[in-house]
Amino acid sequence: MRVLFQGDSITDAGRDRSDIHNLGGGYPFIAAGTLKEKYPEIDWEFINLGISGNRAIDLLNRCQTDFIEINPDILSILIGINDTWRAFDSNDPTSAEQYEKNYRSLLEKVKIRTNAKIIMMEPFLLHNSPDKDTWRGDLNKKIDAVRRLAREFADVYVPLDGLFAAASVQKEPSYWAADGVHPTAEGAKLIAAAYVEAVEKLGVVIR
Numbered sequence: 001m002r003v004l005f006q007g008d009s010i011t012d013a014g015r016d017r018s019d020i021h022n023l024g025g026g027y028p029f030i031a032a033g034t035l036k037e038k039y040p041e042i043d044w045e046f047i048n049l050g051i052s053g054n055r056a057i058d059l060l061n062r063c064q065t066d067f068i069e070i071n072p073d074i075l076s077i078l079i080g081i082n083d084t085w086r087a088f089d090s091n092d093p094t095s096a097e098q099y100e101k102n103y104r105s106l107l108e109k110v111k112i113r114t115n116a117k118i119i120m121m122e123p124f125l126l127h128n129s130p131d132k133d134t135w136r137g138d139l140n141k142k143i144d145a146v147r148r149l150a151r152e153f154a155d156v157y158v159p160l161d162g163l164f165a166a167a168s169v170q171k172e173p174s175y176w177a178a179d180g181v182h183p184t185a186e187g188a189k190l191i192a193a194a195y196v197e198a199v200e201k202l203g204v205v206i207r
Contacts, residue, residue, distance in 0.1 A: 001204065002045045003032070004072035004116075006059060007079050010183060010191075011050025023048045026183065030192035031199075038196070039205045047072070055083045055094060056102040063106055068113045074199060075116040078160070079103070080123030080146060081181055084139045088132075096141035100149065107153040119198045120154040121191075122146045124161040128173035129180040156198040163194055 005011050005028040013026025023029040023046055032046040049066045051058065056079050059067075067075065080099065087093035094102075110116060122143050125135055143161055150157040167176055167190055176187035183191060199205065 001042050001074065002047065002070070002072045003035075003074045003199075004067070004070050004076070005046070005048045005050055006067065006075065006077045007050040007121075008054045008082050009050070009052035010081070010181070011048065011078055012052045013048075013050070013188070015048050015050070017051075020047045020049060021045075024050075025188075027188045027191035027195060030188055031195040034192060034196050035199060035205075042205060050078075053082060054079065055086065056080065056099050056106065057094070060102050060106045060109075063109050067106070067110055071114055072116045074119065074202065074204065075110065075114070076119040076121060076195065076198070077106075078121040078123065080142045081125065081139070083142060084123075084125075084135050085181070087138060088135060093138075096138075096145050099142050100145035103145065103149055107149060111153060117155045117202045117204065118153055119156045119158060119195070119202075120146060120150045121158040121195075121198075122150075122160050122162075124164045126164055126168055126173035126177045126180040128177070132180050156201045158194045158198050160191065160194065163190065 011028060013024030015024030016022040023032055028048045036044055047070060059079055083094040083099045125139050164176055177183050
């Protein structure tokens, strides 16, 4: 069962990029450990190709080598926060329309060229950093785009922005992501738990 994690720094999580099986220290590492423990009868292979700083266009540009040639059984994608972030720190915006176009092109290629089950995870932002409050209007449009695409392409959808919003009622936002974007250890555990649940919904594991 080949599982491919794709995304940006949240997925990258400090992995050793010279080893595709090195999962870093974030949610992929935790989710993989949980799945191996819960379903030891499955011959799991976990691959992390998340790259810090990536936007949807970057995933599209490396679709052939880092998606199609990997030919995963399960593919998860978490991308979008940098499509918002670069507008505010580098004056390099990506419109919601262009983001959706890039993401759609990626998903279409994956659907045509692989038989992967697709887990789509929405980008998220926690409100604990005043300098990022202005991001919300831009990001919301991109989250809406992800949800539209998920209706067409996702086998399972993980509403991370909503999950973190709910979690932030119980614990302050900084408990989950100190800068509002990059998860703490507890934030990574929350994503991993949602990820494991998503894999179980695919019906590829048997209790």
